[in-house]
Amino acid sequence: MAKSDRSYEIGRHDRDWIESVAEPIHPVLAEIEDAALPERIPILALLASGRRRICEVGTAYGYSTLCMALAQSHGGSIVTIDPDRERTDIARGFWRKAGIAVGRITVVNAKALGAFASNDPVLAGPFDLVFIDALKHEYRAYFDALLPRLVAGALVVADNALWSGRVSGASPVRGDDDGTEELRRFDAFVLRDARFQAALLPVGDGMLVAAYRGG
Numbered sequence: 001m002a003k004s005d006r007s008y009e010i011g012r013h014d015r016d017w018i019e020s021v022a023e024p025i026h027p028v029l030a031e032i033e034d035a036a037l038p039e040r041i042p043i044l045a046l047l048a049s050g051r052r053r054i055c056e057v058g059t060a061y062g063y064s065t066l067c068m069a070l071a072q073s074h075g076g077s078i079v080t081i082d083p084d085r086e087r088t089d090i091a092r093g094f095w096r097k098a099g100i101a102v103g104r105i106t107v108v109n110a111k112a113l114g115a116f117a118s119n120d121p122v123l124a125g126p127f128d129l130v131f132i133d134a135l136k137h138e139y140r141a142y143f144d145a146l147l148p149r150l151v152a153g154a155l156v157v158a159d160n161a162l163w164s165g166r167v168s169g170a171s172p173v174r175g176d177d178d179g180t181e182e183l184r185r186f187d188a189f190v191l192r193d194a195r196f197q198a199a200l201l202p203v204g205d206g207m208l209v210a211a212y213r214g215g
């Protein structure tokens with residue numbers, strides 16, 4: 001007998017109900033959503049809660065950075081990397097508006113792999129949460145660069161792990177260089193890496209979450 005499919009597809013009604021009972025999002029996050037239309041990722045706030053030193057790869061307009069800054073522990077800090085200065089200047093305005101203390105968030109305006117290789121002390125870590133959200137074909141290289149900078153128990157979170165269905169093959173790839181193949185290999189590598197306890201959460205565009213066992 002075929003195994004019954006007990007999965008349930010969450011719909012608009014469920015989302016509306018969750019929003020009706022959950023605490024309203026910070027007004028500056030709502031403002032960034034209006035300006036840049038990123039996906040809402042409340043789960044990121046959950047994962048950042050209590051974390052002290054965070055590294056983000058791919059800042060853009062600072063939505064996730066702000067999400068994590070509002071959730072992380074008192075006295076925590078974030079270093080976020082993005083070569084696009086125009087975007088990060090806009091992000092800084094949002095963080096200021098949200099009342100984030102100057103100095104809590106450090107922006108590195110460079111390509112992440114170059115920045116990691118430069119031995120910039122702000123990227124030395126150790127980090128207890130890293131959020132990977134830049135070039136899909138470079139995810140594995142970001143992961144390798146960040147690994148020696150993690151404390152035991154650190155979380156590695158990677159966004160777009162399902163890449164709109166392209167990773168599983170549910171949707172067609174958009175050309176040879178859309179990062180799908182690299183992302184697929186990255187997901188499989190992390191999910192099978194014995195140094196981590198990992199899961200690919202089917203939320204948003206897929207969020208890979210891996211807890212570093214240390215050692």
Ligand SMILES: C[S@@+](CC[C@H](N)C(=O)[O-])C[C@H]1O[C@@H](n2cnc3c(N)ncnc32)[C@H](O)[C@@H]1O
Nearest residue numbers: 058059060063064081082083084111112133134
């Ligand atoms: C998907 S957006 C990041 C969204 C952001 N994390 C958020 O959730 O609000 C990807 C960002 O990666 C940046 N990016 C592109 N190449 C990069 C690189 N080599 N290193 C770091 N960031 C890069 C882009 O400029 C872009 O702003």
